[in-house]
Amino acid sequence: MSALKQLQQIVGETQVLTGEAMTPYLIDWRGRYRGEALAVVRPGSTEEVAAVVRLCAEHKIPIVPSGGNTGMCGGATPDESGRALVVCLARLNRVREIDTDNDTITVEAGCILQAVQEAARASNRLFPLSLAAEGSCTIGGNLSTNAGGTQVLRYGNTRELALGLEVVTPQGEIWHGLRGLRKDNTGYDLRDLYIGSEGTLGIITAATMKLYPLPVAQRIAMLALNSLEDAIAMLSRARAGFGASLTGFEVMMGPVLKAVVRLYPQQRLPFEGPSADAPWFAILELSDSESAEHAQARFESVLGAAIEDGLVVDAAIAENIAQSKAIWHLRESIPLAEAELGKSIKHDVSIPISLIGQFVKTTNAALQAKFPGIQNIVFGHLGDGNLHYNVARAPNQTEQELLATQYEVYQLVHDSVHAHGGSISAEHGVGQLKRDELTRYKTELELRLMKQIKQALDPHGLMNPGKVLQT
Template identity: 55%
Template sequence: MTEPLPAGDFLSGLEAIVGAQHLLTDTAAMAPFLTDWRGRFTGSARAVVLPLDTGEVARVVAACAAARVPIVPQGGRTGLVLGSVPDASGAAIVLSLRRLNRIRQIDAANRTMTVEAGCILADIQGAAHQAGMLFPLSLAAEGSCTIGGNLSTNAGGTAVLRYGNTRELCLGLEVVTATGQVWDGLRGLRKDNTGYALRELFIGAEGTLGVITAAVLKLYPQPKAALTALVALESPRSALALLGLMQERCGAALTGYELMSDFCLRLVASQFPALPRPFAAHYPQYALVELSSNESEDHAADLVESAVGAALDSGIALDAVLATSSSQALGLWKLREHIPLAQAAAGKNIKHDISLPVSSIPEFIERTDALLQAAFPGCQVVCFGHLGDGNLHYNVAPPPAVGHEDFLAHQDVVNRIVHDSVAAFRGSISAEHGVGALKRDELPRYKGAVEVDMMRAVKAALDPLGIMNPGKIL
C-alpha cells in the first residue's frame, strides 16, 4: 500500500474541508480512534478526520483518492475483528463518521426511518419508540455502536430469529464511492427490480468498497407485550427440540431464542454474584426464550405457558422460570448479556463467532468439544449464542492449571480445530462480527477459489486504487 506522504498540502486540504477542530493529528487526540475495542491492537494514522455531512465525506474521499492515501472508515469502534482500526504503517487516515448523527426523516405510513451513519443504535431505537414504532436490531453494544458500523458488518443480535440481520432491516443506502462520488440509493422501496442490488454489496463489506453515510431502515409495529422464560434442558439436542416446539406453537411471536450452557451461568455467577439465580439446581443447558405479541399480554402469556408446559410434559424441558414482570425479564436477559463480561473478568480466552445450520448444532458441539478435549485435556468451552438463527459464540478457555497467556499461544491450533469442524458442517467462521483483519488470512481456506476471485473482482471494480480499508477481508 502507499507509503506515508509528508504532511503539507494534503493535510491542509483536509483541514480546509472539515475545519482545524475536526482534523486530529496530535498523538493524544488520535489515540482513542486507533485502538480496537478489546485493547488488543493499536494502529497508527496520519490523521483522524471527522466530517460533518455527506458532502464533506465525499470531498475527503476524493482528496485521499487523488493523493493515494488509504482510508479506514470508523463508526462506534465496537467491532471485534480489527475491522475499524488502521494498521501500524501510519499510511492511512481514520474517517470517523460520528458527526453524521442526524435522523433525517421518519415516514410513519411507509414504516421507514432515514438516518445518518453516525447515529447511535440506541438513539435510533428511541426515536422509533417515540414515533410509536419499533426498530428491532438489538445487541450488547447498542449504547455506543453506530448504524453505519452495523450495516458495514451486517450485525446480528438477539432478534435475528424474528426480524433478520441488519441487511434485512435496510431498504436503501447513501454511499460515498472510493472515487468520492455520492450514490443516492435512499429509496424506501420494498420492491425494486431495476438492475443489480448495489445495496447488498456495501452491507457487510466492512468499508472496503465505499463509505455508507446514510440508510433507510425498516420500522415495525411496537408489540403490545413481550414475555421472557428461562428453560432448563438436558442437552443441545433438547434445546433444538424445544426450538421446534416453540416455532410450531408460537410462530412469528417467537422473537428470541438463546442457548447457554451451565458453565456459562456458573461463570456469570462467579463474577457477578448479585445477578439472579433462577434455579436452585444446576442443569446442563438453558434456553432463554422471548415472545412478543401484537395482540395483548394475555395472548403472549397463553402462548408461552402452553408451549413451555408442553415441553415439560413431554420431557423436552426439565424446569422453567417465566418472568412475571419487566424487571424479572431484564434479570434473565442480564444473565445472557453478562456472559462475555464474565469471560473478560475471568481472563483471556480464544473466541469464535460461527454459524451453522440449526439442525447441525447439537452434533457440532458434541464433536468439536471432543476434538478440543483430545487436543487440550481439561479445556473449558464457553458456548452460548443465538441458537434460533444458528449463530454460536463458541469460546475456549484454558484448563484450570494452565495460564491464560500460555493457552493463547495455542490459538492457531484451537482455531484450526474449531473452524475445520465448522467447515465440515457447511458453516461459516464469521456469523455476525465480520472478517476484518483478524480472520482475513483464514478466509481463503474456508471459501472456494471461485468465490474469493469474485470478491476480488468486485473490490477491484469499486475500489481500483485499493484505498478503502486496506488489509480487511481480502
Template identity: 70%
Template sequence: MNLLEALQHLLGAQYVLTGDDAASYLTDWRGRYTGSALAVVRPADTAQVAAVVKLCAEHGAPVVPQGGNTGLVGGATPDATGRAVVISLGRMNRVRTVDTDNDTMTVEAGCILQNLQEVARNANRLFPLSLAAEGSCTIGGNLATNAGGTQVLRYGNTRDLTLGLEVVTPQGEVWNGLRGLRKDNTGYDLRDLYVGSEGTLGIITAATLKLYPMPVARCTALLALASVPDAVAFLSRARAGFGASLTGFELMSAACLELVTRHYPQQRLPFDGSVEQHAWYALLELSDSESEAHARERFEAVLGAALEDGEVQDAAIAENLAQSHAMWHLRESIPLAQAEEGKNIKHDVSIPISRIADFVAATDTLLQEHFPGVRNITFGHLGDGNLHYNVQGPVGEAEPAVLARQDDIYQLVHDSVHAFDGSISAEHGVGQLKRDELVRYKNPVELALMQRIKQALDPQGLMNPGKTLQDAGQV
C-alpha cells in the first residue's frame, strides 16, 4: 500500500484531498508562494494527526502543518516537489475545557481565534490575543509563529498566554503537556521551544491558555503628534500614568491614514483639517477595573498634561463603543488600503523603543537616497517596539517595478534594523520569506544551536522543511 492509499484508509477518502480539491491549501494568503503536495489531509483528532505523521515518517514524506493559512511569510506552504503531505488542522476546533477558577481554557489547534475570544467572553473572561486576521486565523498558527497583536504591551505575545501544549512529535508520538500550571520547574521548558517554531519541531494539536478578568471599562483615544520622538515621549508618560491599565499603543504615520481615508472615504478622522495636518497619529486603549468614569478621568488627566506640554497636538477620546470601533477600524484598515494601492514590500521588525525614532529617521533617509520616491507606510505596536515598516512604490509606478527592487529594499531595511540592535521578524515568523536572511543577521552560535535542536528532534528533517532554517546541505 503506498502512502496516499494508506492515508485514505486511515482518514477516509473524503478527508484526503488531491488535485483541484487541494488547490486552495497550496498557495499562501498573500499569493506569494504556491507549492505542490502529495495530498492535503484533514484529521479529526490528535490520534489521527499522530498516525498521519507516523505514516509520513515511515515513507520519508515531508509534513507541512497548516492552520488558517493566513501567514505572511510562506510558513504553511509546501515546496514544489509534490512529496509533502499538508496537515490541515481545521477540523480540530473543539474547546475541551474552560476553568474559570484557574483562569484557563484548553483548546484544539484548529480553533479560530475570534471564536476563542467569544468563548472566553461568554465565561466572563478575557482572552486578550487580538490581531487583524482573528476571524480566520487559528490558535495553532498563532502558537506556531508566537503571534503578537495589539495587546502585547499589557498581556504579552502568544507564548506569554500559553501554560501548556499537546504536541505530535516527528516520530508520531504525542507529548501531553496540557498542565494549567503557572509554576512548573521540572526540567527543560518544552512549551517555549515549540511555541514560535513554525511546525519545524512538531505539530501543536492543543493548548492550555491563560484567561483574565473582563475589564469593567475601556477607553480609546486617537492622538495627533508632530514626530516619532513625541510619540515615544508620550508612551513613557502613558506608562507612568496608566501602569498596567495601558493595553494598547499603536503608532501610525499620516501616510497610512491618508491611504485609508482615500480608499475608504466612509472612514473619517475625528479631527478638523486634512490627515496630513499632523505627521503621526497614535491609538491608545486603557482597560480599567473600576468604572468608565474612573478610566476617563485618568485618560483626561494624562492627556491634558501632554497637550499642555506640546507633546500631543490634538486628541479625541471615544465617547461610546461605536466611536472606539471606528478608531480601531482606521488602524485595522491600513493593510487593506495598502493592498488597494498595489503590491508593497512588507517588513515586520522590532527595535528597542528608545531607538525607534532614530531608526525611522535614518532608514527613511536611506530609502530616499537609494530609491527616490518610494513611500514609507509605517505603523505598528509602538508599546512593544514592533513596527510594520512597509514600503510602497512611488505614485504611479507599476507593480513589477516595485517588486523588482524588493531584495535590495529588504537588505537596506534589514541592515538598518540590525545596526539598531533590532530583529527582522517581530511577530510574523520566518517561514520561507526570511529564512535566508536569518543567516545574514543571526549570531552563528545561535544558528548552530537551532540546527542541533532541529537535528535532535527531527533527525529525518521531515517537519516543515525549508522553513525557518536552511536545510543542512545549504548551511
C-alpha cells in the first residue's frame, strides 16, 4: 500500500491534500518562498499526528510542520524537492482546560492566538501574548519561533509563558509534558529545547500556558519625540515611575506612521501642528492593579514631568477604549503599509537598549554610504530591545534592484548588530531566511552543540529539514 493511501487511512481521505489544493501551504505569506510537497496532511488529534510521524519515519519522508503560515522567515515552507509531507495542525484547535486557581490554560497547537486570548478573558484572566498576526497565527507557531510581541517588557517571550508541552518526537512517540508547574528541577529542561526550534526537533501538539489577572485599569499614550535617544531616556523614566505596571513601550519613526495615515486615511495621528511632524513616536502602556484613578495619577505624574523637562514633545493620552484601540491600530498597521509600499529587506534584531541609538545612527549612515537614497523603516519593541530594522528602496530604484542587494544589506546590517552585541533574530525565528547567516555569528562550538542536539533527537534529519541549521 502506498504512503498516501496509508495517510488517508490515518486521518481520512478528505484530510490528505494533493495537487492544487496544496498551494496555500506551499507559499509563505510574504511570497518569498515556494516549495513542493508529496502531500499536505491535516491530522485531527495528537494520536493522528504521532501515527503520521511513525509512517514518515518508516518511509524516511521529511516532515514540515505548519500552523497559521504567518512566519517571516520561510520556516513552514517545504523545499523544491517535493519529497516532504506538510503536516498542518489547524484542526488541533481545542482549549483543553482552564485552571483559574493555578492560572493556566492548556491549548492545542492549532489554536489561533486571538482565540486563546478570548478564552482566557472569558474566565476573567489575561493571556498576554499579543502581536499583529494574532487573528491568524497559532500557538504552535508562536512556540516554534518563541514569538515576542508588544508585552514582552512585562510578561516575557512565549518561552516565559509556557509551563508544559505535549510533543510528538521524530520517532512518533508522544511526550506528555503538560505540567502546570512553576518549579520542576528534575533534570534537563526538555520544554525549552522544543520552544524556538521551529519544528526541527519534534512537533508541538499542545501547551500549558500561564495566565494572569486582568488589569483593573489600563492607560495608553502616544508620545511625540525629538530623537531615539529621547525615547530611550523616556523608557528609563517609565520603568522607574511605573515598575512592573509598565506593559508596553513601542517606538516608530515618524515617516513610518506618516505612511500609515497616508495609505489608510481612516486612521489619524492624535497630534496636530509641529507635534505631528516629530521624527519619532512611542506608544506607552500602563496596566494597573489598583484603580483607574491610581493609574491616571501615575500616568500624569510621569508624563507631565517628562514634558516639562523637554524629554517628550507632546503626549496624547487615550481617554477611552476606542482611542486606545486607534493608537494600537496605528502601530499594528505598519507591516500592512510596508506591504503596500512594496517589497523591503526586513530585519528582526535585538540590541542592548543602551546601544540602540548608536546602532541606528551608525547603520543608517553605513547603508546610505553604500546604497545612496535607500530608505529606513524602523519600528519595534523598544522595551525589550527588539527592532524591526527594515530597508526600503530608494525613490529611483525598482523592487528588483533593491532585492538584488539584499544579501549585501543583510551582511552590513547583521555585522552592525553583531558589533553592538545583538542578535540577528529576536522574535521571528531563523527558518531558511537566516539559516546561512548563523554561520557568520554563532561560534563553532555553538553550532556544533546545536547539531549534536539535532542529531541526537532526529538522527535521520526528517524534521523540517533545511531550517535553522545547514544540512
